[in-house]
Amino acid sequence: MQLAVLGSPIGQALSPVLHRAAFQALGLDWTYHAIDCTPDRLASFLGELDDTWAGLSLTMPLKQSVVPLLDRASDTVVRTGAANTIVVSDGQLIGENTDLYGMTQALSDAGVTTACGVTVLGAGATACTALAAAHELGCDRATVIARNAGRARQFLGPAAERIGVKVRITPWTTAPAHLEAELVISALPPGAADELAPLWKPAAGTLMDVLYRPWPTPLAQAAATAGRRVIGGLPMLVHQAARQVELQTKCPRPPYEDMLTAASAAVHQLDTTT
Template identity: 45%
Template sequence: MVQASSRQVLTRHRAAVLGKPIAHSMSPVLHRAAYEARGMADWSYDVRECDAASLRDLIAGLGPTWRGLSLTMPLKEEALLIADTASDVALRTGAVNTLIRTGRGWHGENTDVIGIREALRDAGVAAGALPRAVVVGSGATARSALAALADLRVPEVIFVVRKDVRASTLAQARDHGFRVVVLNETEGAAAVLEAPLTISTIPAGAADSLAGAMSELGVAASATSPTQRVLLDVVYADWPTELAATAAAYGARIVPGIEMLIHQGAAQFQLMTGSPAPLEVMQRAGRAAALG
């Protein structure tokens, strides 16, 4: 009887990260470390593989113990359509990476914006200090990057894409009032080497050709760049990426994707539990898991 009661207490509040693929996710490391630090033995955090087509049915089948969901690729846009309510940031970016159960249903939030902004601030990027930034990619995470850059009062954004910038992303950039430049990967290699800030928002391996183009340009382009350059690569598994290693070789300060994940996870923890996140605990756990 005592064992059954204990098991009920341990599963009173449930949360999970959803996505496909999902086995690489480090969100459980962060949230479980936070639960332990706060003494929340009645909270659990799991991993569930789910694609966009299955998301609605999965959420509909969750019982009353479920309190929150973290959402990664390819679910962020679908989650916005499913949410019963959504924050202004989620609506502006067209992406939800967090669902919180409320009395009115599931509420959608986008904590990726916080994650990017705070990771950049930790790296010394000050609001109003940069003339421009490069954004690699134009999907849901790129739109979160735009919102973070708007918070940091960056006036110009250079998109580096293989083809065209998504129409929704371009519209958001213009709504923020950015001056917009669009470059292909060949042209974008020089921009990344010279820009004071680059945010790569694309999956692992997708920027390898850009890194190769940067290596071909090499010292000639980087010699004309500002003294202080920062590159944030949102990838956090199998670190470092080719892009990060190449940028570091030419003098950029690298912000690993785990730093973004930690800050967005801390914001998720507070939204889900109502308690302040133990940020330093989450930083130690996340960095140890991602960087060794």
């Protein structure tokens, strides 16, 4: 069987490393590719899949644009409006969002199982996942700090309603007032949150930064210095990939530790060669 991760740009995606490590540990002679694919090419690519395909992973900018192309979608996909996983079964494309599983598992591993106050930095597909994670942690109200508040309201407003979280979307300039939340989740691309690093004040709480490279980010480093518990993006990435492996291979115990070891080695190699 074959699988692939689709997105653009795709050059440094870790998904091939993670899934190939899983297949090796499970004794599966399966292949996994990285394919550059933009939203305008996605429908034609999906239409050409045959019965040699077990599934796909989806990264930016495809997580939202893939949803209307699915034959079936999980409740998590419907609520968040984003899918990062496709399982090919009996000719149908079944969509799932394992990012939510990855985020909640990474938080749980670090001891975060509840949260009353949550601040989300960013307003894209990962921010929707962060709102769903907040809901899983028992939080019914969250603040979203958006670089484009108007666009965020159009996208995140309906998603928050489906998820069941009341959300307050505020401009980027208000970020300093909301960094003292019990849990802050940064769902921003590299460099986007760097300017917030000097704004942390000494306090308890947790920062989850979904980035894993470069690590630590200036935001994470400053939060740790200010006394926050800090969770990086690599455990989330590996947990979500392990859940993909479980869904796509039907193996009930994906080899998380093998995948984490492979991912850590790959990140270290990238850091030492760039």
